[in-house]
Amino acid sequence: GGLLEKRQIDGYGRFLCPLCGKIHYQNPLPVVAAVITNENEQILLTKRAISPGKGEWALLAGFVEIDESPPQAILREVKEEIGVKGKLGKLIGVYEGKTRIYGPVIVIGYKVLVEEQNFSLSEEIEEIKGMTGKSLKTRFLGFLDDNIVGNVNYARELFKALIPYNLLWVGQSSINIARHEDVLQLAAASGCKGLFIGFESISEASLKETNKSHNRISFYEKAIKKIHQFGISIEGAFIFGFDHDDKSIFRKTVEFIEKVKLDMIQFTILTPLPATRLYDKLEKEDRITDRNWSNYDFSHVVFRPKLMTPQELKEGFDWAYRRIYTLSSIFKRIGGSLGGGRWKWLYLSARFFLNVGYRRTFQGKGKMGEL
Incomplete structure (x- = not known):
């Protein structure tokens, strides 16, 4: 019941009750x-x-x-x-x-x-209410979820709840959104104008390396067409450098993108980030060649590919970026989704200028040559 006193006990400054001798540990x-x-x-x-x-x-x-x-x-x-x-x-x-x-x-x-996903939408909708107004600027939103349809039932309810707010929004999704036409319809009705989708590769052998062996290139083509039919643009992401990739992968990927008319494109080089299964695999195979972490930015080659040299991987990556953002390629691709009613020409112009922005970014990646 006395005031605690600080004393040195066992090499530590501890608080002690002088009456009862009890030590007050601060763990x-x-x-x-x-x-x-x-x-x-x-x-x-x-x-x-x-x-x-x-x-x-x-x-x-x-x-x-x-x-x-x-x-x-x-x-x-x-x-x-x-x-x-x-x-x-x-x-x-x-x-x-x-x-x-x-x-x-x-x-x-x-x-x-x-095990179960009974999420409430109240917080999200209240946040959107506080952000939106009558001006176009306040009605444009971006959702940061890396797969907005990861829970399909949640996505349905979210899109339904968004419809009254007359939004224009973009987000990230898996290609599997195309397997649920009702979800696509609700996404478009709620104001979805663009989705970032990770295709990873057009090689089915490489898709197995990413645990996406359930995806098929024929499905990619049908899915892209269906998404475009709802007036939703697609920015597709592809990775170069899988063990099944040889030098032909760059041209094949560009040809596929132009065929299906992807609106915007992002390429990256396979990068073994530390503490991942890919890093452990390449480390075990003694294929990691660069441990300067500043180069682990998805645009440098930091390992030895199986079917090409590191230089060939880097040169192919740069070539694909320059080639896909030539003016001829841009004009081939941007007409893929012409939905949008009376606003469709505005959206077409927006896609064009976004492509031009990418073009300016990658013009400095050397001269255009044959691969």
Whole structure:
């Protein structure tokens, strides 16, 4: 019951009750954090509603309660914070940290698999209400979700809820949106004007390397045509440098893009980021040639490809960018989606000037030559 006194005990400055001799230990607080994924390995982030970090995106985390194990704590936090029942996955790691308010903490990270996805749209719609107005500038939105149709039922409800706000929006999606025509129709009705879609490769052998062996090039062609029919533009992303890629992949990819009339294109070089399965594979095969992390920007070659030299991969990558953004290629492609009613010529002009912007970016990548 006395005032605590600070004394040196066991080499540490500790607080001690001089009456009863009880030591008040100031140990780090245990915190649990979750990397929440679904069956497609997409990661769910939460937006903090309180300080510190209010409004910032973060992994879900919380303190371990008394008489609660860390696994119990993280599943409780997931259920309490986002209303989703989770299945405990593997332990990711244990980390030390220091917070401004709570002092030192021990963070125990788990992977948590989402078993059910009963999300509420109220927060998203309220945020959109506060952002939009009558002017075109306030009605143009971009959704940052890396696959806005990862949960098809959620996407349906979201698109329905967006329709009254007369928006123009762009987002990211998988090509599988084309398998759900009703979702495409709702996306278009809600104001979707463009989707960024990762095709990865036009080689079915290479698609197996990306765990997308269920995709077929014939499906790509049909899917692109269907998406365009709803007046939605596509920026397609392709990766060069898979083990099945040889020097012919660059020309074949450009020809495919022009055939299906993709509106905009992004190319990247296969990059083995540390702590990924690709990095571990190439490290084991002694194929990583560059450990300057500033070159791990998806436009430098940092490993030895199997069927071409590093120089051939880099030159092919640069050639494909220059070739796809020639004026002749731009005019071939931008008529792919002419939907949009009375605004279709405005959207066509926008696609043209976006392509011209890309063209200016890649004009400096050397002279155009034959591959």
